Amino acid sequence: MSARTYSAVEIIAAKRDCRELTRDQIDWVVAAYTRDEVAEEQMAALAMAVLLNGMDAAETAHWTQAMIDSGEVLDFGDVGRPLVDKHSTGGVGDKITLPLAPLVAACGAAVPQLSGRGLGHTGGTLDKLEAIPGWRASLSTDEITAQLAEVGAVICATTPTLAPADRRLYALRDVTGTVESVPLIASSIMSKKLAEGTGGLVLDVKVGSGAFMKTAARAGELADAMTAIGAAHDLPTTALLTDMSRPLGRCVGNALEVEESVEVLRGGGPPDVVALTVALATEMLALAGITDADPAQVLASGAAHDVWERMIAAQGGDPSAPLPVARHVETVTAERSGIFSGADALAVGTAAWRLGAGRARKEDPVQAGAGVRLLVAPGDEVRAGTPLLELHTDTPDRIADARRLLAGAALLITGDPPPARELVLDVRRG
Structure with missing residues (x-):
């Protein structure tokens, strides 16, 4: 950390004028902001300067290192298995973490998956798991370590002392129009993952209408920035660019996605969820140095489901308990005959959010049973009046808004079959 005291104004001006910030300047401004010695409006100005003028590698x-240094770095010690983690940039129906963590554990690695909650149209892993009766998100470092050793997988909330500077800056960026800065997105994600102390990291960078990054070029820029940070910090990092033009699987919403994840863990489930789970598991096992396990076979065998039940029970949940069900369910039908070409991811995600599955502000509650269930798959032939999807909610006055979002081209019916979906668009390695 820098011993010299700087002026926040001179650092803002340097980035405003497109100059490179020194390591000492960065160390000072992040530490001073964490100590409340740099005002919110000053950090907002610096974030805007970074958004407009960028930062080099x-x-x-x-x-990223300054963010890490603002808090503690977790040390899980020797849990008897190689540690490897995964992060997704968020999508619609993206329940992949739920089957993935127990699958990778069933193959011999340990997965310390510190996750977050949903905001807007993208779902949060913790919100999904909190639909399970009794399940607990907050664990101490000792509890995480013990569960990694005994079960091999943990999905829990980030500890409050992990990269606190990032927590403050993230909230500030959200209200100052600076969320889209690739260097700030990359350092936000990577500071938390590096502070976890994992031995390898696989990134699932979503591309398409339901993703934060709408184009492959922007997603590639983010993937390259994050893998470069991993390389600079000696963390083996692989990024997969994956399609988010349509939802993953057939369920969007907390309890609905848990139900679908359990289907996958039992050897069934939608083919796209299975394929992406196996693809990410393969990359995670490669980084962990495990070459004698076939994740597709392990998933089909049901061994990952056994780990799932142990993981849920270890955090107080009852894996056999019935999941919450919405009080109101309405069906949306096809307006004409043809071939169902797919549902737009953003429209479905936003509809699920409006039905109660997501939140507009961090403090908003979510409905465990709310969401959207797709009843047909792309390529299915439908007739006018065929049920296409179900809308689930506890508040039926929200259904009209969800129907409006899903009208027209959001549920595409054409005369020709859609092209085959390419889930993994590119792979970038650090």
């Missing part, structure tokens, strides 16, 4: 790596 060295600056981004230094910024």
Whole structure:
């Protein structure tokens, strides 16, 4: 950490004028902001300068380290297995973490998956798991370590002392129009993952209408920034660019996605969820140095389901308990005959959010049973009046808004079969 005291104004001006920030400047401004010695409006100005003028790879790596240094770095010690983690940039129906963590554990690695909650149209892993009666998100470091050793997988909330500077800056970016800065997105994600102390990291960078990054070019820029940070910090990192033009699987919503994840863990489930789970598991096992396990076979065998039940029970949940069900369910039908070409991911995600599955602000509650269940798959032939999807909610006055979002081209019916979906669009390695 820098021993010199700087002026926040001179650092803002440097980035305003497109100059590279030194390591000492970055260390000072992040630490001072964490100590409340840099005002919110000053950090907002700096974030805007970074959004407009960028940071190079060295600056981004230094910024990430300063975020890490603002809090503690977790040390799980020797849990008897190689540690490997995964992060998704968020999508619609993206329940992949739920089957993935127990699958990778069943193959011999340990997965310390510190996750978050949903905001807007993208779902949060913790919200999904909290639909399970009794399940507990908050664990101490000792509890995480013990569960990694005994079960091999943990999905829990981030500890409050992990990268606190990032928590403050993330909230500030959200209200100042600076969320889209690639260096700040990359350092936000990577500072938390590096502070977890994992031995390898696989990134699932979503691309398409339901993703934060709408184009492959922008997603590739983010993937390259994050893998470069991993390389700069000696963390083996692989990024997969994956399609998010349509929802993953057939369920969007907390309890609905848990139900679908359990189907996958029992050897069934939608083919796209299975395929992406296996693809990410393969990359995670490669980083962990495990070459004698076939994740597709392990998933089909049901061994990952056994780990799932142990993981849920270890955090107080009852894996056999019935999941919450919405009080109101309405069906949306096809307006004409043809071939169902797919549902737009953003429209479905936003509809699920409006039905109660998501939140507009961090403090908003969510409905465990709310969401959207797709009843047909792309390529299915439908007739006018064929049920296409179900809307689930506890508040039926929200259904009209969800129907409006899903009208027209959001549920595409054409005369020709849609092209085959390519789930993994590219792979970037650090």
